Amino acid sequence: MIPARAATTIPQPETTTEVALTGPWRVVVLNDPVNLMSYVVAVFQRVLGFDERTARKHMLEVHEQGRSVVWSGLREQAEHYAFILQQWHLTTILESDETH
Numbered sequence: 091m092i093p094a095r096a097a098t099t100i101p102q103p104e105t106t107t108e109v110a111l112t113g114p115w116r117v118v119v120l121n122d123p124v125n126l127m128s129y130v131v132a133v134f135q136r137v138l139g140f141d142e143r144t145a146r147k148h149m150l151e152v153h154e155q156g157r158s159v160v161w162s163g164l165r166e167q168a169e170h171y172a173f174i175l176q177q178w179h180l181t182t183i184l185e186s187d188e189t190h
Contacts, residue, residue, distance in 0.1 A: 113165075113186065113187065113188075114162050114163060114164075114186075114187035115162065115163065115164065115165045115168035115169075115184055115185065115186055115187060116159045116161070116162045116168070116184065116185045116186075116187050117159070117160050117161040117162070117168050117171045117172050117175070117182060117184060118157050118158065118159050118160070118182065118183050118184070118185055119148070119152050119157065119158050119160050119175060119180050119181065119182050120152070120156065120157050120181040120182070120183065121152050121153060121156045121157065121181070122180070122181045124179070125179065125180065127149055127153060130145075130149045130152065130180065131145040131146055131149050132145075133175065133178045133180060134148055134149065134160065137171065137174050137175055137178065138160055138161060138171065148160050160175075162187060165184075168184055169184065172184050
């Protein structure tokens with residue numbers, strides 16, 4: 091008969107994952123080959139409440155630099171803006187603003 095072995099357990103380190111909900115988040119619009127510049131300006135004005143000058147500034151950043159941070163703040167509101175901009179067919183992502 092083979093002797094029964096005692097079950098050994100190795101303690102696992104406790105891990106947790108935290109999602110920063112309260113820190114600043116950035117809404118970033120990325121360049122795409124589909125939307126006209128005038129359309130992007132109009133969407134920025136309608137969705138974000140930008141005046142024409144500010145909307146054009148951000149549109150040119152998207153066009154020339156490939157991206158523009160159009161809003162920064164709490165994650166829930168950032169997700170809201172990103173969702174709406176995506177519904178208007180703008181390529182939009184969220185980034186954690188880890189510099190603050």
